Amino acid sequence: MNHIISGGNFHGEFRIVLRGPAGGFVLSKSQERKLDRALCGISDCKCGGGYGRGADWDSAETEMSDDGGLRLVPALDIAARAAREEELQRAAI
Numbered sequence: 001m002n003h004i005i006s007g008g009n010f011h012g013e014f015r016i017v018l019r020g021p022a023g024g025f026v027l028s029k030s031q032e033r034k035l036d037r038a039l040c041g042i043s044d045c046k047c048g049g050g051y052g053r054g055a056d057w058d059s060a061e062t063e064m065s066d067d068g069g070l071r072l073v074p075a076l077d078i079a080a081r082a083a084r085e086e087e088l089q090r091a092a093i
Contacts (some may be wrong), residue, residue: 003060003072005035009052014038018072023024027062035062035070058079
């Protein structure tokens with residue numbers, strides 16, 4: 001399945017398509033490099049691509065996996081995303 005990560009940061013808009021299982025997956029090193037280049041294509045920049053408005057509401061996202069890599073979280077509908085964020089906030093308390 002194709003997963004789209006899109007949004008905007010101070011370098012401008014970004015959009016990347018990563019292929020993997022529908023339920024999410026840990027990114028390969030090649031996919032991590034592809035994502036890094038999409039977020040910030042400037043070779044000597046130290047921004048990490050994380051500044052700006054962030055991901056679009058209908059975008060897949062990444063989070064740290066247990067082994068220190070990046071895990072793709074499939075795009076969720078608005079209600080499911082809000083429920084997930086609320087769950088994470090409760091867990092942080």
